[in-house]
Amino acid sequence: MQFFSRISAITFKEFRQLSRDRLTFGMVVMIPLIQLLLFGFAINTNIRNINIGLLDEAQSSASRNIVETVLATQVVNLRETYTSIQQAEAAITAGNVRAVLVIPHNLEQRATNTGSALPLAQWIVDGSDNIVAAALLGLRTMPLTLQPQARAAPAPSFEVVLYFNPERRTPVNIVPGLLAVILTMTMILFTSTAIVREKERGNLELLITTPVRSLELMLGKIIPYILIGLVQMTIILSLGHFVFGVPINGSPVDIVGATLLFIAASLTLGLIISTIAKTQLQAMQMTVFILLPSILLSGFLFPYEGMPQLAKWIAEGLPATHFVRMIRGIVLREATLGDVQSDSWFLIFFTVVGLLIATFKFRKSLD
């Protein structure tokens, strides 16, 4: 049949061109490899070793005891000591330390006076970084066994059981999300530039005078990138599993299925860009325009729950948001495609509508 014959001719040609384009071919493998290693190690929301200063006005064995206990948590790292509050504030302003632990001279009195609600000591925190501040706020209620009989640690109100990631390791959350971000970037960029490049080189002027149909051209162009997307998925998930110990709980069929849906949606987005952009530079700019919200709003870095309603609406329109949800569910929580049905349907809907728009917009004429 001519339809499939023409599609395969285009696909074959794309592969040939790709195999001669060493840089792009290398990027297919190197982008997921390097970015995963980099971000897998670099992104960590469990903060440790925050630099702090100490202003110990008590200078007693009890105060030294408190400092030792705080340092033993390894959340903070003592870097400087001060003799006045002015020095301490100056150090925070200068950025030398993130926080200062101030132990007042009446520490003993505060500790022994069981009736008083006065805290033992004070943290002065550089609150400009939320995540660092939150880590220090976590120290607020840490139990201090200064005088065990006087201040017994209160029993917690709740017991919390953490499913799926009990050690709260960040890579477990980051790696599946990175799959979404890397696929968004490479799939959209590759397809959009692949067609715009032919526009720039004049190949398209020749192609549109041939009997090839728009849909054939579009499909023939995206098939190679579907395979590339699957290669990248394999690299990311196996590296995530073997290097970062991310559990792969879901079934491979569901993982590949969800990934294929997302690849299809991203590729059609790339095709739409390619019908609008006139140069490869424009195509790249538009890709970044999609990529940034895909990183920041998709739930990859910041929880969806924390976003205002408007941002949620924007996020819902991005394929990456749905895929982040799906792939985390499947990989970590052993969900099936059926469990994440609504996200699957969105990606299918997105792909079909996108493909129609791209085919409609890519008219075989120069008008």
Place this chain on the structure above:
Amino acid sequence: MTIAIEARGLTRSFGKYIAVNNLDLSIPQGTIYGFLGPNGSGKSTSIRLLTGLLTPDSGSINVLGLTLPRHAEELRKHIGYMTQKFSLFGDLTLEENLTFMARIYGLERKTIKPRIESLFVLYDLVDKRKQLADTLSGGQKQRLALAAATIHQPELLFLDEPTSAVDPENRRDFWEKLFDLSDAGTTILVSTHYMDEAERCHYLAILDAGVKKADDTPQNLMNNMHANVVEVSGAQLRQIKQHLLQTPEVRSVAQQGVQLRVLVNKSVADPITWLREQCPVSLAQHQLALIRPSLEDVFVTSTGKH
């Protein structure tokens, strides 16, 4: 005689700029028909209208019995198109390029190899088949593009300034191939701004600013020109030229080495005597002669350029 291309009142503008203005065409099958005109005269736009790549604002087009733009898709199976710029894939080998085009045109799988083979022989590219298209010379690229445009043996071939990037010898070889194709029954529409190329066409339409100024065989165009050509040789040619350009009867004056080529309107009965009277500088020492017009003269008189 069957008509391959028929167009009536074809007009197309881009914004306020009228690229093609009320063009009538009737191109017989099996001929080589040329569009001659300066850059921006509407040659490329006309070709794009006749291939269905552009929709006309008004007018009717019938190509190979198909009405455009309605049947543009059907027409594409029967035409070949060679773009002005080389538009095959530079990062594919010659063989891969032609195989790709053959499959796009839906050639049967087992006929592809022999067809490509015969094209390589015909266009003298046999030993280049494994080379990337980007590494070819201008003339070789031209031949490859022609091979690709004719791979499905189209009845009608559109060539948009096909030899603007090749040397004269390659151009002559290229035209030999075109005559072979024409001899085999292919209708060829070619646009050019080279006189020697235009002269080879069976029929010629001279376009200027989107308007067809003349339309005939090159020979008839030269014979029926509205001006006589006088060749003036002697001294002080620059001054004579400056002066002659002021007179309305003189259509154009062009210096060619030690001679001036003066186009004088046919309304002047005896151009040589008239020229001698016109000139303030004495032309007594100069030699004046009536000569046979060239296609360039036709072009200049038709387009009104000096």
